[in-house]
Amino acid sequence: MKIVVPVKQVAVLDEEFEVLEDRPGVDPDAIEWDLNEWDNFSVEEALQLREAAGDGEVVVVSVGDDEAEEGLQACLAKGADRGVRVWDEELDAADPLAVAQVLAAAVEQESPDLVLCGVQSSDGVYSATGIALAEHLGLPHVAVVKGLEYDGGGNTATVERELEGGLVEVLRIGLPALLTIQTGINEPRYATLRAIKQAKEKPLEVKGLGDLGLDGGAVEAAAGSRVRSMSHPDTGEGAEILKGSPSEVAARIAEIVKERMSG
Amino acid sequence: MSGVLVIAESRQGSLRDVSLELIGAAREVKEQAGGRLAVAVIGAGAGEHADALGADGVDEVLVVETPNEHFEPHVHAAAVEALIDEEEPTLVLAGHTIDSLGFAPALAARRGLGFASDVTRLAWDGGPVAVRGGYGGKVDVELDFPGKETVLLLLRAGAFPAVEGSGAARSRNVEVQAEPRSEHLGFREADTGDVDITKAEFLLSIGRGIEDKDALEQFEELADKMGATLSVSRPLVDAGWVPNARQVGQSGKTVKPKVYLALGISGAVQHLAGMQTAETIIAVNTDPEAPIFTVAHYGVVADLFDVADELAEQF
Numbered sequence: 001m002k003i004v005v006p007v008k009q010v011a012v013l014d015e016e017f018e019v020l021e022d023r024p025g026v027d028p029d030a031i032e033w034d035l036n037e038w039d040n041f042s043v044e045e046a047l048q049l050r051e052a053a054g055d056g057e058v059v060v061v062s063v064g065d066d067e068a069e070e071g072l073q074a075c076l077a078k079g080a081d082r083g084v085r086v087w088d089e090e091l092d093a094a095d096p097l098a099v100a101q102v103l104a105a106a107v108e109q110e111s112p113d114l115v116l117c118g119v120q121s122s123d124g125v126y127s128a129t130g131i132a133l134a135e136h137l138g139l140p141h142v143a144v145v146k147g148l149e150y151d152g153g154g155n156t157a158t159v160e161r162e163l164e165g166g167l168v169e170v171l172r173i174g175l176p177a178l179l180t181i182q183t184g185i186n187e188p189r190y191a192t193l194r195a196i197k198q199a200k201e202k203p204l205e206v207k208g209l210g211d212l213g214l215d216g217g218a219v220e221a222a223a224g225s226r227v228r229s230m231s232h233p234d235t236g237e238g239a240e241i242l243k244g245s246p247s248e249v250a251a252r253i254a255e256i257v258k259e260r261m262s263g
Numbered sequence: 264m265s266g267v268l269v270i271a272e273s274r275q276g277s278l279r280d281v282s283l284e285l286i287g288a289a290r291e292v293k294e295q296a297g298g299r300l301a302v303a304v305i306g307a308g309a310g311e312h313a314d315a316l317g318a319d320g321v322d323e324v325l326v327v328e329t330p331n332e333h334f335e336p337h338v339h340a341a342a343v344e345a346l347i348d349e350e351e352p353t354l355v356l357a358g359h360t361i362d363s364l365g366f367a368p369a370l371a372a373r374r375g376l377g378f379a380s381d382v383t384r385l386a387w388d389g390g391p392v393a394v395r396g397g398y399g400g401k402v403d404v405e406l407d408f409p410g411k412e413t414v415l416l417l418l419r420a421g422a423f424p425a426v427e428g429s430g431a432a433r434s435r436n437v438e439v440q441a442e443p444r445s446e447h448l449g450f451r452e453a454d455t456g457d458v459d460i461t462k463a464e465f466l467l468s469i470g471r472g473i474e475d476k477d478a479l480e481q482f483e484e485l486a487d488k489m490g491a492t493l494s495v496s497r498p499l500v501d502a503g504w505v506p507n508a509r510q511v512g513q514s515g516k517t518v519k520p521k522v523y524l525a526l527g528i529s530g531a532v533q534h535l536a537g538m539q540t541a542e543t544i545i546a547v548n549t550d551p552e553a554p555i556f557t558v559a560h561y562g563v564v565a566d567l568f569d570v571a572d573e574l575a576e577q578f
Contacts, residue, residue, distance in 0.1 A: 013398045015552050026402065097372055119364075123398050125532065126380045128368035131336075135369035140444035141336065143365040158448070162514055163274070163361050166453030166507055169333070173445040180364075184501030224371055224378030225406040228392065233403045239546065239562030249563045250573030253524070253545055256561060257489070260522050260543045261465055 001056035001154065003046040004112040005080070006103050006133065007039040009064050009071035010123040024230040033067040035074050038118025040188035042181040046116050047079045047189070049150060057081045061106050063091060063099050069204070076199035077191035083204040084110075090209060090216035094223065096128040101222035103129070104136030105212035113154070115178040119144050127180070128224075134178035141178045142171065146185050264412045265297025268352035270343055271304040271316055272360060274334065275450070278304075278312045281358035281418070283425035288385055288418055289356055290320040290426065295387040296353045301325055303437075305342045307332045310436070317432030324434040325350075333447045336365035341441030343370055347413060349437065354391050359417040371415050377408030380417040381532065391416065400532060400554050421536060453515075456508030463492035464521045468511055468538070470496035472527015472548065472567050476504045482526070485571055489578045494518065496528045512537035526567040530555030 010033070017030035043060065050056040060075040061084045062068040072083035086106050094102070107115060115137070117130030127143070134141035146168070147160030154175065161169040162182050173179075191199070209215055242249045267289040271282035286302060293300045302316045303325040313324045327342050329335075343366070347355060357363045359381045371378035377391070384394035390407060391414050397404035408414045460466060467486040473479070486493040493509060500510045511518055513533040523541035528534060530546070530553055538544070539558045546559035547570050556562045563570060 011398055013401050015550060017401070019402060024404070026398065096368070097378055100368075100372055125396065125399065126368075127364045128371070128378070128380055131365065131368040132372035135372040141365070141369065142445060143336070144361050160451075161361070161365075164513055165517070166510070166515055168451040168453065170448040170451060171445045172448055183497070184503075187503070221375070222372075224376065224411075225393070225408055228405040228407050230397060230405070231403050233396070233400070233557070239544075239556045239559035241556075241562045241564065246565060246569040247573045247576070249565065250570055250577055253561070253563070253570070253574060254577035256543065256545060257465065257522050257524065261490075263521075 001050065001053045001114070002059065002110065002112045003049060003056065003114045003116060004059045004061060004107050004110050005039070005042050005046045005075070005116050006061045006107070006129070007043065007071055007075055007118070008036045008062060008121045009033045009068040010036045010121050012123070019230055019232060024227040026230070033070065035071040036118055036121045038120060038122070038181065038183060041183050041185050042116040042118050043075050043078055043080060044186045044188040045148060045181055048186060049114070052150070059084065059110055059112070061086070061103060063087070063094070063102050072204055073199050074191065076202045076204070077196040078189055079195070082202060084207060085204065086207045086212065088209040088216070090219055093227065094219055095225055096124060096126040097132050097224040098219045098222045100129050100132035100136060102209070102212065102214060102219065103133050105214055106207065107133065107137060113176050115139065115176070117178065117180045119180045119182050130178060130180040137178065139176055139178045140173050142173055143180045144182050145179045146182045148179065148185065264351045264353050266299030266301065266350065266352045267293055267296045267354045267356065268346060268350050269300070269302040270355065270357040271302055271312065272358050272362060273304060273306055273309065273312055274362070276308065278315055279358070279360070280425065281360060281420040282316065283318070284420065284423040285356045285358060285418060286316070286318050286321060286426045288423040292354065292385060292387050292391065293320060301350055301352070303327060303343070303346050305329060305339060306334065310434070313434040314429050317430050317434070318426040318428060319430045320426070321430065321432040324432050325437050326434055327437050327439050329439070329441070331443050331447065334362045334365070335443040335445060335447070336369070337444040338441040339366040340370045340373070342439045344374065345439045346437065347374070352413060355413060355415040357415070357417050359419045363417050367415060367417055374413070377411030377414030379406050382416045382418050383422045385416070385418070390414070396532070401552065419532070421539070453507045456506045458492065458508055460492055460494045460509055460511065461516050461518055463518070465489070465491040466494045466511070466518060466520045466523050467491035468494040468496065468523060468525045468528060469499065470525070470528030471498040476502070479504060481571065485575055488575055491524065496534050497531070525555055525559070526571060528555055529553040530558065
């Protein structure tokens with residue numbers, strides 16, 4: 001069984017950050033990078049399926065510059081077998097639909113039995129890349145999966161789709177398929193120090209757009225939008241900030257609670 | 264290409280609230296988009312909702328009856344695609360909901376549509392302009408869609424005013440051919456547990472900030488002492504520390520207590536959706552930029568344990 005897991009190294013902003021003035025963006029010095037929270041769960045699910053099957057391969061794929069290398073290494077350290085990183089400067093402003101187009105070309109080369117994506121990334125929060133990727137690959141898909149059981153023979157899977165308000169839909173889907181995985185579906189493992197060292201020996205291939213038969217024009221055409229501007233959000237009046245020592249603010253909170261609850 | 268096409272949403276025989284918000288948003292840009300506003304409702308028994316969707320400003324309700332009883336993403340994508348071919352709208356609006364996440368990105372990719380999800384504001388400048396969060400909601404990003412004949416936007420539930428009352432828009436049935444690629448086996452309600460947090464007037468809500476399962480007991484005791492009901496944000500349910508019945512947010516419960524005291528909850532969009540209409544919101548968090556402070560009435564930038572220890576002395 002071959003499972004491809006597209007992952008993303010996400011941008012985490014410092015508490016203090018500046019929005020750039022000359023173009024839409026934020027000061028790169030304020031960005032730290034981390035593996036997307038959802039991807040810990042999609043990778044874990046893939047590893048557990050491979051372990052249950054007794055053989056197979058888990059391939060992690062990421063579209064990103066040097067920072068994405070670290071995220072892929074983290075996945076390899078957890079137990080993924082192989083990594084593929086795709087990068088080209090033309091991808092700098094790629095939106096989820098453009099990324100899906102690029103991922104499609106990379107994933108197609110792998111001919112997987114199953115593709116598992118995170119439901120969303122914690123920075124972009126579009127929840128779009130995975131399902132757009134499924135379309136390009138021609139795969140049936142289910143979004144926001146919180147339970148997955150591989151049926152006997154491996155031709156179908158029974159999945160639980162998480163709906164609003166705690167409702168769950170149970171459904172069956174034929175394989176190969178693409179699922180977007182929700183947090184909480186499993187308990188992601190941590191890599192051991194030894195595994196982190198060994199991960200550096202695992203294959204991690206870097207591909208350019210040309211290697212995938214794409215170019216900047218194809219990426220631009222696939223994009224769903226263009227960023228016009230970026231700004232600090234208008235937070236309205238915001239909260240009244242209570243200041244003082246912990247005991248002073250606790251007293252004030254107690255006062256507010258008692259007043260509101262008696263009213 | 265002209266006009267706006269709204270994709271209403273229903274589940275288990277009921278129209279979902281976001282449908283009327285989509286119509287509210289559509290009415291605001293209807294004239295700039297070319298004048299016509301059509302609202303489509305897709306599914307088995309879709310016709311039952313036609314009257315409720317015929318609000319003032321809606322020109323026509325399009326009813327697409329499907330053979331599958333429940334939402335199926337591949338059928339839904341095919342139905343909306345057929346409606347786009349027929350209506351040739353400039354703008355298509357659907358909710359940023361779990362169902363939409365299952366079909367809309369696929370359709371956008373298939374047809375090369377302009378696309379954005381989780382849109383919180385909508386304007387017009389020669390074409391649609393959408394505002395959504397970036398970097399996890401820490402910035403506002405304004406998007407436009409040059410060269411796109413049709414733009415599909417998923418609007419955040421609760422971000423646009425719902426229309427009220429139903430008018431007398433005519434309705435029409437539309438036939439669509441589509442094959443499902445997944446099979447519905449059933450619905451399962453989340454375990455209700457022993458508590459109904461939607462009935463509580465005072466919620467003490469804790470999140471990722473408590474860091475350790477062992478800390479739970481302290482907050483159960485604090486809630487008791489304060490006369491509050493304990494609720495939580497998603498990470499504590501994901502970790503298996505607390506049952507789903509106590510979860511506030513999109514995938515948990517929507518609550519509207521008199522007082523919502525949030526300790527160590529940063530306020531992801533999905534959480535805010537479940538509590539932002541509480542009468543009084545008090546938030547304690549170490550990060551002054553935490554999104555929870557944008558909906559809170561009172562905020563404290565501090566370590567939640569320091570405040571919790573002192574709170575215990577006050578009740």
